[in-house]
Amino acid sequence: MRLIIYWLCIISCAAYSKGLPCETRGRNVLLMNAETGAILYQKNAFAPSYPASTTKIATILYILEHKKLDPQKKITISADAVQKKNDRNRLHAPIHWMETDGTNIGLMAGEVLTADALLHGLMMRSGNDAANALAEAVSGSVPQFMEELNAYLKSIGCTNTHYYNPHGYHYPDHMTTAFDLALMMQRGLRLPQFLEILGKETYLRHKTNKRAAIEFKQANGLIVKDHSYYYPKAIGSKTGFHSYAGSVLVAAATHEGRTLIAVTMGHDKKAEANAEVCRLFEAAFSETKLARTLIAAPHYCTKHIPGADKKLQAFSYQDLEIFYYPSEEPEPKAFIQWAPITLPIHKGDKVGQLQVFDERDSLIGAVDLVARENIAKTWAFTLREKWNMFFN
Numbered sequence: 001m002r003l004i005i006y007w008l009c010i011i012s013c014a015a016y017s018k019g020l021p022c023e024t025r026g027r028n029v030l031l032m033n034a035e036t037g038a039i040l041y042q043k044n045a046f047a048p049s050y051p052a053s054t055t056k057i058a059t060i061l062y063i064l065e066h067k068k069l070d071p072q073k074k075i076t077i078s079a080d081a082v083q084k085k086n087d088r089n090r091l092h093a094p095i096h097w098m099e100t101d102g103t104n105i106g107l108m109a110g111e112v113l114t115a116d117a118l119l120h121g122l123m124m125r126s127g128n129d130a131a132n133a134l135a136e137a138v139s140g141s142v143p144q145f146m147e148e149l150n151a152y153l154k155s156i157g158c159t160n161t162h163y164y165n166p167h168g169y170h171y172p173d174h175m176t177t178a179f180d181l182a183l184m185m186q187r188g189l190r191l192p193q194f195l196e197i198l199g200k201e202t203y204l205r206h207k208t209n210k211r212a213a214i215e216f217k218q219a220n221g222l223i224v225k226d227h228s229y230y231y232p233k234a235i236g237s238k239t240g241f242h243s244y245a246g247s248v249l250v251a252a253a254t255h256e257g258r259t260l261i262a263v264t265m266g267h268d269k270k271a272e273a274n275a276e277v278c279r280l281f282e283a284a285f286s287e288t289k290l291a292r293t294l295i296a297a298p299h300y301c302t303k304h305i306p307g308a309d310k311k312l313q314a315f316s317y318q319d320l321e322i323f324y325y326p327s328e329e330p331e332p333k334a335f336i337q338w339a340p341i342t343l344p345i346h347k348g349d350k351v352g353q354l355q356v357f358d359e360r361d362s363l364i365g366a367v368d369l370v371a372r373e374n375i376a377k378t379w380a381f382t383l384r385e386k387w388n389m390f391f392n
Helices: 006-012 052-067 115-124 128-139 142-155 178-188 192-199 270-285 379-391
Strands: 002-004 028-033 039-043 074-076 112-114 202-205 214-217 234-242 246-255 258-267 290-295 299-303 312-316 320-324 333-338 350-357 363-371
Touching: 028 178, 028 270, 039 178, 039 270, 052 115, 052 128, 052 142, 052 178, 052 192, 052 234, 052 246, 074 128, 112 115, 115 128, 115 192, 115 202, 115 214, 128 142, 178 192, 178 246, 178 258, 192 234, 234 270, 246 270, 258 270, 312 350, 320 350, 320 363
Parallel strands: none
Antiparallel strands: 002 333, 028 039, 028 258, 074 112, 202 214, 234 246, 246 258, 290 320, 299 312, 312 363, 333 350, 350 363
């Protein structure tokens, strides 16, 4: 059982995260620590907005994490997966049918590809046809896939997201938030296959029954070394664009063991979105880590132990320090965590810990508590133990 140290909370919780001092031009912006979920900067990050092709982050995440699709599975492309809208069919066309001006990887009805090739085409080339084909392959139909995908997104905390197609073509109610996009990317970074695909510059798509082999080249410039947008700390990104959404970008970068996720939405040009996430990353990566002593040693505390000849007096012999970046300064909460205690207790025995948690209940610091003196059993307690042993 944790006992809150109330006086400590009053003292140590006085400081709050200052946030990252940064000016942004995106309509919806978020910078998050990928490991802890701490928000370093946000602007309208919880307001609904159009994701465009960053929708595909959810599509691949669900397929890899929940459906666990075998990369070598052979998938036959249906006519529905590659169907495009035109003036004659537009009125009754399903939401997932493609527009003629969207990005695709040239899939043909009846073509057979591996799931691996489709997954790479989905993310590296932002193939809308690949999104439809994968959705059909894992769920039987695109509408069924969307029903499953939306339920999955709610289950992982993306409560302000609802998608109507797996690729991101505009639909009035096809919405997400910058925060939800960051959550999807955060979850994806834990999957080796997700991270591998996002970080690749090239991929050789195998020969199919209808086309020769071809090399996919990464369309997301942040990770392409000879691209004008190249950012050496980036480990993966996904772009999106249509006239309603503007330019959207979700990216992850790492530096000195710290991985961050940036989301920016609503830019007029792709160059603006790329420049913005790089500014956000650099502002955070330029911070110097700080140390702060929350509890100076020695700190004393007491506990009543049934059957003991005196109260347990324990103390910490080390300062309790936390380390953090200024934009991620936590709101600490301090607790005593007592260890299971049996009598007798000897001077110097470890009897518990002083623990400090942040606002997300993650442990950020701890020091041991040790007994200040020997503690023995009382005569009455010893007698009762012997009585119970004899008669039980």
